[in-house]
Amino acid sequence: MKKIILIKLGGSLITEKDKPYTSRDDVINQLAIEIKKIITTKKDTIFILGNGGGSFAHYPAKKYHIQDKTKKDLFGYAAVQDGAAQLNRIVVGALLKQGIPAVSLHPSSFVTASGGVKKAFFTDSLFGQLHNHLTPVIYGDIVFDEKDSYHIFSTEALFSLIIPELRKEHYQVEKIIHLTSVAGVLDAKKQIIPLISQQNFVEVKKHIFKTKGTDVTGGMLHKIETALSYAKNGIPTYIIQGDNKQKLLTKLLLNQEVIGTTIV
Amino acid sequence: MKKIILIKLGGSLITEKDKPYTSRDDVINQLAIEIKKIITTKKDTIFILGNGGGSFAHYPAKKYHIQDKTKKDLFGYAAVQDGAAQLNRIVVGALLKQGIPAVSLHPSSFVTASGGVKKAFFTDSLFGQLHNHLTPVIYGDIVFDEKDSYHIFSTEALFSLIIPELRKEHYQVEKIIHLTSVAGVLDAKKQIIPLISQQNFVEVKKHIFKTKGTDVTGGMLHKIETALSYAKNGIPTYIIQGDNKQKLLTKLLLNQEVIGTTIV
Numbered sequence: 001m002k003k004i005i006l007i008k009l010g011g012s013l014i015t016e017k018d019k020p021y022t023s024r025d026d027v028i029n030q031l032a033i034e035i036k037k038i039i040t041t042k043k044d045t046i047f048i049l050g051n052g053g054g055s056f057a058h059y060p061a062k063k064y065h066i067q068d069k070t071k072k073d074l075f076g077y078a079a080v081q082d083g084a085a086q087l088n089r090i091v092v093g094a095l096l097k098q099g100i101p102a103v104s105l106h107p108s109s110f111v112t113a114s115g116g117v118k119k120a121f122f123t124d125s126l127f128g129q130l131h132n133h134l135t136p137v138i139y140g141d142i143v144f145d146e147k148d149s150y151h152i153f154s155t156e157a158l159f160s161l162i163i164p165e166l167r168k169e170h171y172q173v174e175k176i177i178h179l180t181s182v183a184g185v186l187d188a189k190k191q192i193i194p195l196i197s198q199q200n201f202v203e204v205k206k207h208i209f210k211t212k213g214t215d216v217t218g219g220m221l222h223k224i225e226t227a228l229s230y231a232k233n234g235i236p237t238y239i240i241q242g243d244n245k246q247k248l249l250t251k252l253l254l255n256q257e258v259i260g261t262t263i264v
Numbered sequence: 265m266k267k268i269i270l271i272k273l274g275g276s277l278i279t280e281k282d283k284p285y286t287s288r289d290d291v292i293n294q295l296a297i298e299i300k301k302i303i304t305t306k307k308d309t310i311f312i313l314g315n316g317g318g319s320f321a322h323y324p325a326k327k328y329h330i331q332d333k334t335k336k337d338l339f340g341y342a343a344v345q346d347g348a349a350q351l352n353r354i355v356v357g358a359l360l361k362q363g364i365p366a367v368s369l370h371p372s373s374f375v376t377a378s379g380g381v382k383k384a385f386f387t388d389s390l391f392g393q394l395h396n397h398l399t400p401v402i403y404g405d406i407v408f409d410e411k412d413s414y415h416i417f418s419t420e421a422l423f424s425l426i427i428p429e430l431r432k433e434h435y436q437v438e439k440i441i442h443l444t445s446v447a448g449v450l451d452a453k454k455q456i457i458p459l460i461s462q463q464n465f466v467e468v469k470k471h472i473f474k475t476k477g478t479d480v481t482g483g484m485l486h487k488i489e490t491a492l493s494y495a496k497n498g499i500p501t502y503i504i505q506g507d508n509k510q511k512l513l514t515k516l517l518l519n520q521e522v523i524g525t526t527i528v
Contacts, residue, residue, distance in 0.1 A: 074365050074396055074397055074398060075360075075363070075365045077365065077367070077396065077398065078356075078360060078364075078365040078366055078367050078398060079360060081367050081368065082353070082356055082357065082360055082366075082367075082368075085349075085353060085356075085368055086353060089346070089349060089350060089353060092342075092346055092349075093346065096339075096342060096343060096346055099339070100342075101338050101339045101341065101342040102342055102346075103341070103342050103345050103346075103372070104345065104346075104349055104370065104372075104373070105373055106368065106370040106373040107373075108367070108368075108389060109368070109369055109370040109371075109373035109374045109386075109389050110373045110374050110386055110389065111389075112388040112389060112392050119388070120386070120388045122373075122374055122384070122386035122388075124376040124383070124384045124386075124408070125372060125373050125374065125375075125376060125407070125408060128376050128407075128408025128409075128410070129408065131408070131410075132338055132341065132408060132413055132414065133338055134338060134341065134342055135342075143389070143392075144388070144389060144392025144393060144395070144396060145392075146392070146395075149396055150396065
């Protein structure tokens with residue numbers, strides 16, 4: 001079994017929250033350096049990366065009322081697709097600079113939807129990239145929807161689509177890591193909730209803070225709900241802060257204890 | 265029948281030949297303005313655009329010996345994919361600036377190959393974009409090849425893959441236009457050859473000049489051979505200069521006579 005770890009670089013972590021189309025290049029470059037070291041160390045593991053849209057995708061999505069089904073704006077569709085792809089280029093560029101053979105996997109070119117759920121999903125390119133020992137980088141994107149014109153699939157939702165396909169091809173998805181701009185899931189007292197499971201989710205839901213910033217894909221609640229669906233397949237998710245100097249990602253991958261939220 | 269015209273913006277037209285990763289933004293912007301006017305005028309016609317790789321794709325392809333099957337370089341694969349996608353973003357950005365709802369269609373995410381020919385081709389995203397009245401912009405790209413690790417599909421080759429799919433869905437492909445950095449196909453005396461067909465191709469082949477610049481997809485001969493294959497399906501190709509102030513594209517689409525090469 002080939003081991004796989006999926007890592008999401010959160011959009012609000014790698015872009016400036018209040019500045020449209022502005023990436024935090026220092027954060028992205030620091031993450032690229034850390035990921036390069038990890039890939040070099042853990043040679044038995046395949047990494048699939050994903051980046052959120054941050055202010056590159058959420059800003060045009062808001063501007064063109066993309067979430068308002070009564071105001072379908074096809075120019076807005078194009079603008080969101082462009083913004084999402086722009087940020088993905090910046091992320092891939094930073095990874096290439098560190099010598100990682102990173103390749104984009106563009107969701108709007110290989111996924112379509114029907115009424116907000118997957119209609120078709122072309123997996124040949126993904127498996128080709130994995131076969132070639134490349135590091136795929138997907139991202140939250142706007143895709144064609146045969147009922148609703150278009151649908152936004154977040155990086156989390158795309159991970160949900162990819163995981164069963166990976167399992168079918170006998171890849172073992174070991175864990176999912178979300179690098180976010182916060183230290184984990186916070187409760188009403190701004191304390192980190194260390195563990196979330198089906199058992200305590202109803203209670204947790206009452207107390208969690210909404211994540212800041214413009215996010216048309218649902219913020220932290222969306223992350224938790226998607227993570228609980230991964231957990232049903234035995235795949236844990238770790239939500240940790242990505243923009244600090246503590247190298248939490250490296251520590252987590254070396255099985256050291258890190259501050260953050262685990263969802264099982 | 266929905267009428268379709270495919271237009272290729274040649275890579276050596278829209279990038280600086282001798283400068284890697286340098287786009288000719290003035291040329292791209294001028295073309296975007298012209299295309300906007302054409303789309304507004306010809307409301308009964310759907311346009312699919314494509315851009316070549318120019319110095320964005322051909323430079324890394326040469327650097328990493330992408331065409332040398334004995335020196336497979338997977339970092340090179342990633343670098344070529346990145347370069348091609350970078351230029352496509354610039355082109356799409358210029359089209360969006362003119363109000364065209366341009367969307368990228370990324371070949372490496374929806375096409376795979378086997379021994380240099382198409383293996384799988386996911387058409388749902390393309391037809392979704394057309395259904396949504398968006399303007400797809402494809403580009404020459406490096407894709408997974410199950411036998412040769414990877415394969416470069418030029419924009420021309422991708423048009424060849426797309427045309428039969430369009431016809432199956434009852435789109436009528438009216439013509440193909442190549443906007444190039446030269447005024448047409450030139451003979452040994454640097455005179456434009458006005459008409460190329462199966463009948464005179466053998467003779468023409470002896471006399472044509474190779475196009476200048478780094479081009480790993482075969483240059484002018486490749487364009488002609490691909491165009492002759494379109495012609496077998498009754499689709500003419502026009503090779504005209506794209507970087508002049510004569511608005512040849514507009515004139516051609518208004519059925520005015522223009523200088524260039526027609527391949528039938």
